[in-house]
Amino acid sequence: MSYIAHIRQKDNEIQTVQDHLNEVQQGAERAGEKIGIKTLAGITGLLHDMGKYTDEFLSYIQEAVANPDKPPRRGSVDHSTAGGKLIHERYHFSGATPQAKCTAEWVANCIISHHQGLRDYISPDQTSPYIERVITKELKQYEQAREEFYKHTPPEHLDTLFELATSELQHYIQIIKDHKLPLITGSLLMKYMFSCLIDADRTNTRRFEENETSLESIDHRFFFQTSFTLLSQHLAGLEQGDSANTPINQLRREMSRQCEEFAFRPSGVYTLSIPTGGGKTLASMRYALKHAIEHNKERIIYIVPYTTIIEQNAAEIRSILQNDDMILEHHSNVVDDKFEDRHEDDDGEKYEVRKKNLKLARDHWDRPIIFTTMIQFLNTFYASGTRNVRRLHQLSNAVIVFDEVQSVPVNCISLFNAALNFLNVIGRSSLLLCTATQPGLDFVKHKLHFSNEPEIIQDLEHVGRSFKRVELHDLTQEAQAGWGADELSCFVQEQMREVNSVLVILNTKTAVRKLFETLNEVQWLHDEDVQIVHLSTNMCPAHRKDVFAGNEEQDGLIQRLEKGERIICVSTQLIEAGVNISFECVIRSLAGLDSIAQAAGRCNRHGKDEIRNVYIVRASDEVLTHLPEIKIGADKTERVLQEFRVNPASLGNDLLSSEAIACYFKYYFHHIEEKMHYPIKQLEQKNLFDLIDRNRYYVDAYKNRHAKQPEVLNHYAIATAEKYFEAISNRATAVLVPYGAKGKRLILDLNGALEPNELGEFLREAQQYTVNIYDQELRQLEKNGDVIPLLHGHVLALREPAYSEHFGVEPKGEGTWDMAMF
Structure with missing residues (x-):
């Protein structure tokens, strides 16, 4: 008898379990x-x-295909436990060596978990879900x-x-042990x-499907x-330009050359501290490509804080390398986690075609050059389920460049350092911060273990x-309560008497929109033909890119600034990093000094003028x-x-000096010291780092409850952490x-029936037309009837009234469009 692993939907061809x-x-x-x-x-x-080698599963899969409209209950046949049970039974007996027991626990956990995510060895309720699965559960x-497995594998x-x-x-x-790394590395x-x-x-x-x-x-x-x-x-070619021999451009070339020379050094953890506007993107790519060639790396991965940086950096690299298919941009997950079923009994095949295709279509970072965000990077290591972790092995033997690394979320600092130490020591990757x-x-x-003399x-x-x-210029003492939109509007007007362009960066989308609307109402802006631009994360990447x-229809902000047009841009902090744009004046609301430094990098970026004001x-x-985090950063900046x-001399007589930045981070990290390890409010502030390190608290609780040592050598609470x-x-x-036309087409196409390969490509395209909406805004949009479910509810889309030309997503449904633009 041939036991069946899969039956192809199109032609009922079978794939045997053995194959x-x-x-x-x-x-x-x-x-x-x-x-x-x-x-x-x-x-x-x-x-x-291995659990598919049974008559029970054979009947299950045949019935599922024969009755697609009324398949058997998903999970009614457990096929993932058997292999783990065999490993634990055969190699985790009382006389086995600790080494064998440890290996059995790792292998068995991976097997029993391949439909949901790794199980806890010791959980907060003082039980062992792992033991319950491989020993207690009856099959x-x-x-x-x-017996059938042993026929094929003696x-x-x-x-x-x-x-x-x-x-x-x-x-x-x-x-x-030799590298003195914590247990979380395991x-x-x-x-x-x-x-x-x-x-x-x-x-x-x-591939079979x-x-x-x-x-x-x-x-x-x-x-x-x-x-x-x-x-x-x-x-x-840049060296042949009219301004190639200015001191700034000569220095840029020298730093870029140093990056290429540094690439011959062995894999390690290094830093690249090029000042804002110093040509960091191309210099770091020069290092990455040369290092990948010299040390036979398989992949170059750029990790950035915001999707806006992906948009610009990827576009710049694409235009130079001229091979779009080899470069992948992974902005966000179009299919949200909350729509992914994760039931404890869900170990059967998902024979509902739409769900199976969605699962198989997940992108797994298989291109040579990847651009993605810090959130996606951290999700790969620590998020729940199987979708994110699928990509983890692609991070090995790679050159990984972290752009604007200071943007690591505060509560993830210890987890971030652990991931980087793992990738360098175990994953054989080179990391550039x-x-x-x-x-x-x-x-x-x-801490992060840097290599010796890490700075390039x-x-x-x-x-x-x-x-x-x-x-x-510090104007924070001018008004202790702060300036409202009217006062800021007046201050912007004062600056526009001296310059042609002003960038205002505020900390919240609400404040940005209020200032934009206030400026739009003042007469002088229209009298002097001043253009005003709004930017926020309520606009999708394709919109912001335009x-x-x-x-094709009109120039963008960058070209208009280069032409010397009079422009005011009001933005959230999305413009602070990775956007190659230059204004003659920048106004930044109080935030972390690192953010202020990034904002300053959007002013006089190319040194056209000797000095400009921020x-x-x-x-x-x-x-x-x-x-x-912004509030704490603002307090420490103050x-x-x-x-x-x-005493300005103690800080290098410059608020942007290395001394001032170091002083800021010292205060900031001291304040958030306990927050760095990801405290979990629901678990009475137990931290996530410890759950997948020693799991001290719950191991002690287990010993107290059972009056004995745990049956397992590993103690990680991985599922709880995730x-x-x-x-x-x-x-x-x-x-x-x-x-635009493409966004509308994607919405139509994603509501149809797509094969896994087609679906994967559509989901990648859709990232450019996706916005992340917080729950309160989503509820308002749903109340207005502006949310459309696609792919049977796995993807959400907006109706046209809920998206506007100026502001992007409009929770109140006030969007209006000039269709001629698209």
Whole structure:
């Protein structure tokens, strides 16, 4: 009898369990081999669907296909537990070595969890969900599954594989000890194993569904060599420009050259502290490409704080490298987590076609160059389910560039450092931390382990002085209660008497919109033909891109500024990083000094004038109750401002000096010291870092309750940690918006029936037309009837009245459109 793993929807072709297990084993081995855990990853693939070797599952899958409109209850046949049960039963007995027991726990957890996410070994309720699954839970036809499995994989062959897997794991446990890394590094290595399994399983299933006969192969090295040649040609062309020999451009070239030289150094954790406007994007890409070629890396990944930086940086790199297919932008998840079913009994196949295709279509970062956000990076390590972790193995043997690294969410600092240490020591990746305001991540409790002499740029003090283009003016004492929209409007008018362009950056979307509307009502703005532009994250990436760079119909903000047109731009902080734009004056409401430094980088960016002015003000229309990080940053900046008034020499006589930035981060990190480890309010402030490190509190509680040591050597509470993890605490939902003809077409197409390969491409395209909406706004939009469910409710879209030309998403449904523009 041939036991069936899958039945293809189109033609009822079957994939046998044996074929599926062997192919997933091979796929997991390929992913694991990159870091030397080929067998450890492969054995999970060999056993993950062992439970399909039963008459019970055979009947289940045949009935599901025969009755697609009334399939059997999902999860009614558990097929994922059997493989884990076999591993635990065979290798985790009383006389087994600790090494064998540890390996069994890792392998078995990956197998039993491949439909939901890794289980807790010790949970907050003083139980072991892992033990309950591999020992306590009864399986009707377990013996049949085990017997059938052994027909294809003899027990002695499995023993050989397990011995090799144990050796691989012990090798890395010793490395973790030698590098004095915390236990959380082990939990991340287990997640890496899990990633190898999940990606191999999903990929093999998708290939069978689509009848794909060969794996896509990318010659990374050839692509990187070709790309480096094109980048070098581009940089050589810049040296021929009219302003190529100005002191600033000569310094930019020198720093870029230093990046290429530094690329010959071995893999490590390094810093690139080029000042704002110093050509960081191209310089870091020069390092990344050269390092990838010299050290045979498979991937270059850019991690940025905001989607706006992806938009500009990716566009710049695409225009130079001229190969769009090799560059992937991953902005956000169009399909929101909350629509992904995660039931405890959900271990059966998801035979509802729309859901299965959605699952298989998840992007897994398989391109040579990836642009993504800090949130997506952190989700890959710590978010729940199987969707995010699927990408984790792609982060190994890579060059990973963190742009504006100071933007790591406060509560994720310890988790971020743990992930980077793992990627460097275990994942064999090189990490480059880029920012003009390095936050000092090696001076916190769970510190980042930098390589020796990590800074690429030589003589940073000289570079800083050479790049000084602005003077910072502290106006925070002018009005202790702050300026409202009317006062700010008057101040903007004063500045516009002296300059042609002003950028105002405020901390909240509400304050930005209020100032924009106030300015639109004043007569002088219209009399003097001053243009006013609004920017916020309520606008989708494609919309913001058109505002910045223009389109076929009209020039964008960048071109209009270069022409010297009179412009006022009112924006949230999205414009502060990664946007190559220059205003003659910047007004920034009080925030963290690192944010103020970034805002200053949008003023006189190219040194066209000797010195221009940046003003720090208080904005009374900002409510920071739900933005504690900005509030704390503003408070610590205020302390630095007070010290500067008393003794400017102690801070380098410049509020943007390295001394002032270091002083700010010292105060900031001291204030948030306990918040860095991700405290969990629902668990009485137990921190998430400890849950996947030693899990001290709940292990002690387990011992007290049961009066004995846990039956398991591993204590990680991975599922609990994932349950409470959110990279940003304000929960938002991704919605697809009807911006332009393409946005409207995507909404129509995504409501149809798409194959996994088509769906994956549409979801990638849809990221450019997606906005993250907070719950309160979403409820208002739903109340107005402006939310449309697509893909049977897995994707949400907006109706046209809920999106406007000036403001983007309009929760009150006040959007109006000039359709001729699109």
